[in-house]
Amino acid sequence: MSELQIRDYLETDQEAVVASWRDCGLTVPWNDPVNDIHRKLSVQRHMFLIGMLNDRLVGSVMAGYEGHRGWINYLAVASECRESGYGRCLMEEAERRLRALGCPKINLQIRSSNAGVVGFYKGIGFSVDDVISMGKRLEED
Numbered sequence: 795m796s797e798l799q800i801r802d803y804l805e806t807d808q809e810a811v812v813a814s815w816r817d818c819g820l821t822v823p824w825n826d827p828v829n830d831i832h833r834k835l836s837v838q839r840h841m842f843l844i845g846m847l848n849d850r851l852v853g854s855v856m857a858g859y860e861g862h863r864g865w866i867n868y869l870a871v872a873s874e875c876r877e878s879g880y881g882r883c884l885m886e887e888a889e890r891r892l893r894a895l896g897c898p899k900i901n902l903q904i905r906s907s908n909a910g911v912v913g914f915y916k917g918i919g920f921s922v923d924d925v926i927s928m929g930k931r932l933e934e935d
Contacts, residue, residue, distance in 0.1 A: 847880070853872065885918055
């Protein structure tokens with residue numbers, strides 16, 4: 795396994811990141827991925843991480859901390875690189891940065907259409923919380 799290099803997101807990553815999210819089935823019609831990127835860049839941009847392998851983008855994750863909980867969004871690893879430990883590496887770096895901000899707990903949401911990733915998250919220490927997740931759209935994409 796080659797070593798994954800993790801760095802902060804650069805503007806030039808946008809096309810490859812969006813393509814990766816699409817390949818991983820993370821995009822949905824009601825969330826414009828480019829808008830999501832622009833929103834992230836306006837808040838804690840250092841928490842948008844990119845995984846590079848031999849100068850090729852093979853993964854990404856958005857993390858954030860709002861003072862109560864940390865959140866993970868858009869963890870993506872290229873299909874040919876899954877089971878390589880790269881998702882774990884990206885999450886470990888996100889966790890390290892969240893800890894540095896004083897974050898006591900991380901939450902994430904998994905769409906029911908992507909339930910196959912539950913095992914991955916359990917394998918890195920996450921558990922299913924007894925909560926109901928609700929949302930309210932304030933702005934249309």
